[in-house]
Amino acid sequence: MIIVQLSGGLGNQMFQYALYLALGAEGREVRIDETTEYGEHERLRHPELREDFGAQLPSYRVATRKEIVALTDSYMDFLSRVRRKLTGRRTKLYAERKPYVFDPAVLGLTEAYLTGCWQSERYFADVRQEVRQAFSTLMFGCTAGKMDRGRALPRKARFALSRSAFTSGAAII
16 A cells, blocks of 8 residues: 655645556555644644545545554554664655655555655656646536636635646646
């Protein structure tokens, strides 16, 4: 299983979601962690994908706390804590090495907890059409067969979509 951690603002979350789609298209079991970075009481940042886009965003599978703990070796029982002190953490954490630089090893992983922004179009080049379709549906507000350009989104989301690499050349709406 691979878990992609959501972090940052709306633009970063869009790239993380695109990586989620790319890994899922390759047949991997993928989940999104939308809780670890933001916590339950975070006031400044929060997972904006679900909040801003709601039902228009193609659904994604959210990682459970148990799945996150298993991949990050974060068990809190006494024996696990002692084992970590003696032998170190057995984490599957894979952090982005350099921002904005494609790391081909990411696409070869089968079990990992991915942290980073993954801001390279090369991560999702094979599913470019699916990514564009997911975000253009959001950008143009296509719901129930009606075209309602941008009305379904808050202004901040419309601006982020119009400026992102996903829409490649779309004007600000």
